Amino acid sequence: MNTFLLVSFIIALLALGWFAWRYFRLRHGMEAFARTIRRTTQEGSPAASLPEDEAGLEELSNAVRALAESLELRSLEVDAERAKLAAVLDRMTDGVLIADSDGYVTFLNPAAERLFDAPGAIGRTVAEIVRQHQLVEAWRRSCETGEAQEESVELPAMRQFLQLVILPDQQTGSSLLLAQDLTRVRRLEKVRRDFISNVSHELRTPLASLKALTETLRDGALDDPKAAPRFLGRIETEVDALTQMTQELLDLTRIESGQVQLDLKSAAPGKLLASAADRMRAQAERTGLILTVESAMDLPEVHADAARLEQVLVNLVHNALKFTAPGGKVILSAGAKSGFVRFAVRDTGVGIPEDELERVFERFYKADRARSSGGTGLGLSIARHIVEAHGGRIWVESVEGRGSTFYFTIPVF
Template identity: 35%
Template sequence: MHPRSTLLVLVAAALPAALALLVVGIAASRELDAATLDMLERVARAGAGLLAETGGLDDPVLRRRLVDRLADGYGVRVTLLDPEGRAVVDSDADPATVGPRPAPVSASARTPSGWTLRVTLRTDEEEPISGRLDGPLTLGLLFAALTALGMALLSRRVLGRPLTQLVTRIEALAQRQRPRHRVHSAVAELRALSDAVDTLAEEVRRGVTRAREERDRIDAVLASMTEGVVVVDTDARVRLVNQAFRRITGAPAEVEGRPLLEVVRSERLDRAARETLEGATGTVTELTLQKRPPRTVVATVAPLVGAEGEMHGAVLVLRDVTERRRVLAMREDFVANVSHELKTPIAAVRGYAETLLDGALDDEETAREFVQTICDHAQRMQALVEDLLDLAALDAGAVEPKPSEVSVQEAVQMAFDQVQAAAKRRGVPLLRTLPRDLPPLYVDPAWIVQVLSNLLDNAIKYSEPGAPVRVEAEADHETVELRVVDQGPGVPEAARERIFERFYRVDPGRSRAMGGTGLGLSIVRHLVEQSGGSVHLVCPPEGGSIFSVRLPRAKPPIAA
């Protein structure tokens, strides 16, 4: 038990007893003083009457005898004073030495003739009766102090150790530690208190466990969400965010307590949150976050309302629709491009067919020319449809590559065979520079031939007659790089990032005139990436284009 606690117990036990004893002593002393004074007054009156009745005032011997009898009979000091106030007789002293002033405790009575009889406690008893109680009172106070000390020591013995154990137990529970010992005490109330503390601690522990599990579940849900979630209070200050919110908005690490407008620089989002906090039922808004690149976000804002309708804040769910908007835009562009690509040849075929039906069939030369044109447009539409089907299959994952070892020389030769007729018509020579020790590729044979033929066909279309198109190759430890090099006009820098997009053409009019579908390079990129490779364009300063394809090489066989 702490010394201060022991002192408090001592004071608590001694103070009431000491105060009670002090009050009783004061009251008793006052009563004794009053009784003494009353006794002295009665003696004085009786003595004065006796002197007057017996005529002792005129006889000195009789005066002396009566004074001594009164003094001895009542154990007091008796003094007789004449009418002038001079002491004539004193039972205890020479009258000449007695002064006119009375003692502290005294009583006087006057006779009809003016004599005064003064009765006083004797010299050794002039202290008031209350003063005689100081000793017993002091002893009583000392006894009370000793009793209180004993009670304090007993309390310390009986209560000190159990209370110390109880405090230690509570401190251990507060630090989420399991106490080692139980509280042992002969006091039933302390045992009950210890059991109540244990029960409360167990309930708190269960509550904390449930709260932690609930928090972990909420954190897991928020962390797994692809939508950004932010909770704000009634002042539109951020209280909670998930990781997706940081990713979508680019918010800093420390956001709690900061205004929403400061975390996300969007007045529209801040206005939607404040309108909801002011009593709106919720809102949905679309906004653009100025990031690099910008992000399009749909924000759903809902109020956080308590059980009694009080407003606690608002929750905002941000869904990044940038990719969806991009896909929709690509789909719209795709439909528009396909429609445009089909519209021209269909119109041409219909026009030539109507012309033939109107009588051009009779002119054999004209009819032959028109039929050839119709055939060319039909081939163009067929190529477009085939390319579209290939892209659709690649996008849907309906076509899986079947990789195997492929000789680079054989793949290049097969691609040359497919584009040889077009190269002859354009007057473009096809060349190759391939090392003899070039390792084989590990790709789908049909895919690599299609990649090379599409690149060669594209190079032939944009090369001037007589300007060669060359295929080069080199290998490293992991891959083989194939390059299709032409001496055409090249690709402007602004168009290089989009050159592999569907239907994108640097010069749309020239591409359509050459019969291109605008899908060849997009197919090349899909085939190469799904084969585990990469493709990119390089345009040298001196002109021309270099399409570089890097694909995995076949691993050498493991020696037995």
């Protein structure tokens, strides 16, 4: 009996010792594994550096490593999405601002910095960055009501139209502000309105004349052998004017849309000037004007569509003849300059007011004094598009009452 008890005691003691040894070994392994995880976290090492199949902790170490790899993968995906979002925000033409519940800006993209001229504005208030009371009030209304607000303002000093959309976050009290520069849209809208207005004006005058002429003929003038031809001639003139305007509109539309293919070849500037002058000489003589050509004979040839370039010169000469009084002069010239040939059409006419110089190349644009001078108002616009299609530039210099000079450049061949 005593022997049995002794053996049982020894076995129990050995079991206890084994369990104690296993406990301390397991604890030591757990502590070492924990130190490894902490070190990996602090050093930012990849999940692959975590131990795998750790002795005695195989299931736990493999599960931890699998979890770390999963978190690492998700972190990479989040970073990739964040990079995409940052790239989109950086390249947006609309400004984006995020303000916290206290009104301090926590984020703004480069477009917002440009629109509000506020580089490095993070940490400043919305009011400091926006600096426009209507926009600031819209933001405050949005914060107070918790509703989206939209406000548009014109900034005359900067010649700018801005629209601000405010989207509040009712949970955090922060707000998202989207700023859009509508300047180009407003300008295009103005061009559209002006185009419709000018087309209406240009059509109304000849159509009214045609209606009056046809009514006169119908009321008896058709039977008058002297009056009938005169009225029919005037009808033909008005129809020709409408036909010319329609053709020039079609030409302008094709040029603007790139449908006109230029036949670019080597062309002599002197021949282009002489040809345009010959075409317009009879008209100049009828109006009592002197039309001359002043050009050096050794000019380099230009890379151009000769027919289109001659059309530009004819349009410019026609414009000069229209606004120069009898006895005046119109002079065509050309000169070489920095890889280009600069053509010029100078007149001694009435000149152009300084505030109208930037608009003379717009479609249908006419100074008030030109409303009764004939023409469609499309010639200069066509000339501008043809010159720009050649890679050149066109501009005008003028002093009111002393005449104007239209210049344009064409690359040399």
